[in-house]
Amino acid sequence: MNFSIDRFDELFPGYFAGELSDEDRINMDHWRNASPENELHYIDSVKAWESMTLLREMENFNSFEALQKVNGRLKTPGSARWMNVLKMAAAIFVLPLLAYSGYLTQHNFTLKKMLEEHVVTQTITSRQGMVTQFLLADGTKVWLNSNSELQFPTYFIGDFREVKLKGEAYFEVTKNKHQPFRVNAKELRVEVLGTSFDVANYQDETMQEVILVEGKVGLSVRQDDKSTENSFLQPGQRGVYCEKTGKIVTDEVHVDKYIAWRDGNLIFRDDKMAEVVKRLSRWFNVEIVINDPEIKGYIYKANFRNENLEQVLNLLKISAPIDFSMTERKALPNGEFTRQRVFLSKKRT
Amino acid sequence: MKDELLTSGLARRDKVVFDYIFNYYYSSLCAFSMQFLNDRNTVEDLVQDFFVSLWLEAPSHTIHSSLKSYLFTGIKNRCIDFCKHQKVEHKYRKYIFFTATNEDDSAEHFVAESELRHAIESCLEKLPPRCKEIFEMSRFSGLSNQEIAIKLGLSKRTVELQISNGLKILRKELIEYLPVCLVALLLQ
Incomplete structure (x- = not known):
C-alpha cells in the first residue's frame, strides 16, 4: 500500500468530517x-484543527461581566482594618509616609503605562434570538x-476608540472629542465623537448599513489603508x-423600525416581502426561500414581539x-447543525 | 508583560493589576476548567471564587512560579477538589484521576484567549487568499466540504486540498500553542 504523509494530509479534512469512503x-x-510518529502527526493535526474550536470556547466566557460580579465581592473587613493601622501609623510617621506614597504613585504611573501597552482584546457574541447589552x-x-459579534479592547488607548463589528449593533457613544469612536x-x-447610531454588517451580505439617531457620524470606505469614499x-x-459599486448612498428613513430590535421587537412599515x-431570517437564524418571485413585491406592515x-x-x-413549509435541522458529521429552511409560496386556490 | 510587575502589583492589592490579570486570563481559565467540569456555570463560579481568594490572600501569598502556571495549577486543583466533593460523571472522574496522578504539564502550556487569537489570526493571514477563504468557511461557518464546493463552484477535492494546505501551515505555525489545544477534544 502506497500511503504517505502527504496523502494523509490530503485526506485529513474529509476524515475528520466523517466524509471519506470506507476504503x-x-x-x-x-x-x-503503523507508528507512534504517525499517531503524533495525527494528534498535531487535530490540535491545529481544533485550535479554533478552543478559541470559540474561550469566547463563550465574558470576563467583562464576570469582573463586575467579582468586584462586588472584593471589599473586605481585612482591608478596612489595615486602613486603621495605616492611619495610626500616619499619625506617627507623617513625613516618611508621604515620601513613600509619592514613590507609590510614581510606580503606579509607569505600571499603568505598561498595562496600556498590553491591551487585552475582548469579544462578545450574541446568540441567536438574543440581544446582549x-x-x-x-x-x-x-x-x-x-x-x-463585537471585538473591543478592555482599555481604550491611542488616538481613537476602535471596535470591530460583525452583525448588527446599536451604540450610544460617550462624548470624548479628543478620542473619536470608530466602528470598523x-x-x-x-x-x-459622541452620538447614537445603528450599524448592520452581516457577513453574508454585500451591503452595510448605518442608521443615525442622534448627533453626527462620518462614514468612510477603507481599501488598502486608503479611504476611497466619504460621507x-x-x-x-x-x-x-x-461592496459591488464601492459607493455610499444616503436616504431618509423611519429610524424606529431599524432600532426596534433592541427591545426585542420586529417592526415592518410598508416593507417589501x-x-x-x-x-x-437573521432574527431566527433560518434560511427563507421564496419560491414564487411575485411574493417579493408584497408590501407588509406588522409589529412582532416575542413571537416564535x-x-x-x-x-x-x-x-x-402565501403559504409556507419548513424543514427540520439536520445534524452534520462534525456535530454542528444545518440551518432550518423555510419555503414561502403563493397560496393555491 | 513582566511577571514580577504583575505579581508584586497583586501582592500590593493593586486593583489596576488585578483587573488586567482578570481580563487577560479569565476566559482561558474557564475554557481550561471545562475539561474537568463540563458545565459553563459551575466553571465560571469556580474561576470567580478563585479570583476573589486571590485578591483576599494576595498580601500573605508569595508566588514563586510564573503567574500563568500559578493560575492554571491553582484552578486545576480547585476543579479536582470540587469533583471530589461532588458526584461527577464517571468519565470525568476517570480523566481527573489520570491527570492528577500523572504529573502532566497541561497547566503549563495553556494560553490566554488574546494570545491564541493573535496566533490564529496571524496564521490565517499567511495563507493564500483563496485558501484562507475556504479554510474559514470550513472552520467558522459550519459548512460541509461539499457545501463549500457547491457555493464556490469548485470540486469537492479542490476544497479538501485547500483545507489540507491551510492545515499544514497552521500546524507548523501553531506548534507552540498546540499542547493546550488537545483540551478542545475533550470538550466535545
Whole structure:
C-alpha cells in the first residue's frame, strides 16, 4: 500500500468530517496505527484543527461581566482594618509616609503605562434570538443584535476608540472629542465623537448599513489603508455602503423600525416581502426561500414581539396570500447543525 | 508583560493589576476548567471564587512560579477538589484521576484567549487568499466540504486540498500553542 504523509494530509479534512469512503478511512486508520510518529502527526493535526474550536470556547466566557460580579465581592473587613493601622501609623510617621506614597504613585504611573501597552482584546457574541447589552471601558452603551459579534479592547488607548463589528449593533457613544469612536465593519468605517447610531454588517451580505439617531457620524470606505469614499449622516438618515459599486448612498428613513430590535421587537412599515424575509431570517437564524418571485413585491406592515418563528409565519399566512413549509435541522458529521429552511409560496386556490 | 510587575502589583492589592490579570486570563481559565467540569456555570463560579481568594490572600501569598502556571495549577486543583466533593460523571472522574496522578504539564502550556487569537489570526493571514477563504468557511461557518464546493463552484477535492494546505501551515505555525489545544477534544 502506497500511503504517505502527504496523502494523509490530503485526506485529513474529509476524515475528520466523517466524509471519506470506507476504503480511504481504513487506509487512514492503518497509517495512524503503523507508528507512534504517525499517531503524533495525527494528534498535531487535530490540535491545529481544533485550535479554533478552543478559541470559540474561550469566547463563550465574558470576563467583562464576570469582573463586575467579582468586584462586588472584593471589599473586605481585612482591608478596612489595615486602613486603621495605616492611619495610626500616619499619625506617627507623617513625613516618611508621604515620601513613600509619592514613590507609590510614581510606580503606579509607569505600571499603568505598561498595562496600556498590553491591551487585552475582548469579544462578545450574541446568540441567536438574543440581544446582549453591555458597557465599554469608556462608558459607551452597546446593544448587540442576535448572531452578532463585537471585538473591543478592555482599555481604550491611542488616538481613537476602535471596535470591530460583525452583525448588527446599536451604540450610544460617550462624548470624548479628543478620542473619536470608530466602528470598523469590513471596509466601512464609522467615526463619531459622541452620538447614537445603528450599524448592520452581516457577513453574508454585500451591503452595510448605518442608521443615525442622534448627533453626527462620518462614514468612510477603507481599501488598502486608503479611504476611497466619504460621507456624513444627519439624524434620521441612513447610509448604505454597497461592496459591488464601492459607493455610499444616503436616504431618509423611519429610524424606529431599524432600532426596534433592541427591545426585542420586529417592526415592518410598508416593507417589501424581500426585506421582511431578510430580517426574519437573521432574527431566527433560518434560511427563507421564496419560491414564487411575485411574493417579493408584497408590501407588509406588522409589529412582532416575542413571537416564535412559527407564530410569525402563521400571522404572515393570514395577512397575505402565501403559504409556507419548513424543514427540520439536520445534524452534520462534525456535530454542528444545518440551518432550518423555510419555503414561502403563493397560496393555491 | 513582566511577571514580577504583575505579581508584586497583586501582592500590593493593586486593583489596576488585578483587573488586567482578570481580563487577560479569565476566559482561558474557564475554557481550561471545562475539561474537568463540563458545565459553563459551575466553571465560571469556580474561576470567580478563585479570583476573589486571590485578591483576599494576595498580601500573605508569595508566588514563586510564573503567574500563568500559578493560575492554571491553582484552578486545576480547585476543579479536582470540587469533583471530589461532588458526584461527577464517571468519565470525568476517570480523566481527573489520570491527570492528577500523572504529573502532566497541561497547566503549563495553556494560553490566554488574546494570545491564541493573535496566533490564529496571524496564521490565517499567511495563507493564500483563496485558501484562507475556504479554510474559514470550513472552520467558522459550519459548512460541509461539499457545501463549500457547491457555493464556490469548485470540486469537492479542490476544497479538501485547500483545507489540507491551510492545515499544514497552521500546524507548523501553531506548534507552540498546540499542547493546550488537545483540551478542545475533550470538550466535545
